[in-house]
Amino acid sequence: MMQLAETPNQKNSLFNAMNRFIGAVNNMDQTIMLPSMLRDVPLDEDRELSSLKSDMDEGDMYSYYQLLKSIRRDIEWGVRCAAADERRKESMKITQEDEDLEKQFQYHLTGLQGVLSKLTQQANCLTKRYKQEIGIGGWGQ
Numbered sequence: 001m002m003q004l005a006e007t008p009n010q011k012n013s014l015f016n017a018m019n020r021f022i023g024a025v026n027n028m029d030q031t032i033m034l035p036s037m038l039r040d041v042p043l044d045e046d047r048e049l050s051s052l053k054s055d056m057d058e059g060d061m062y063s064y065y066q067l068l069k070s071i072r073r074d075i076e077w078g079v080r081c082a083a084a085d086e087r088r089k090e091s092m093k094i095t096q097e098d099e100d101l102e103k104q105f106q107y108h109l110t111g112l113q114g115v116l117s118k119l120t121q122q123a124n125c126l127t128k129r130y131k132q133e134i135g136i137g138g139w140g141q
Contacts, residue, residue: 038062
């Protein structure tokens, strides 16, 4: 995916934030050739990652690697069903805080997708109505 240069006004756009995240995860995915080497590597050794976890977390870098890839997949393909999530979580170490972050993200992404879908329908209806008003396009479009 090609990334375009951002202007200062675009820096906070949702679209650019998603592109930056996807780009970072793609870079992570291309750089980490042996993800299994991340298993059982504690987050304590990385100051930025360790700030994301609580004192009770037992997560490792592999869990965060999988979590970030899962969120990227959700952005690109939509939120998956709960049964598939449970099977995936059983196969790897997912801490409570990781699970909460993922659930929060999926909740908000689902809400955002729903709102964007409704807004898209409204834009299409407005366009159709305008075409009818000025007499272009068929009634069935």
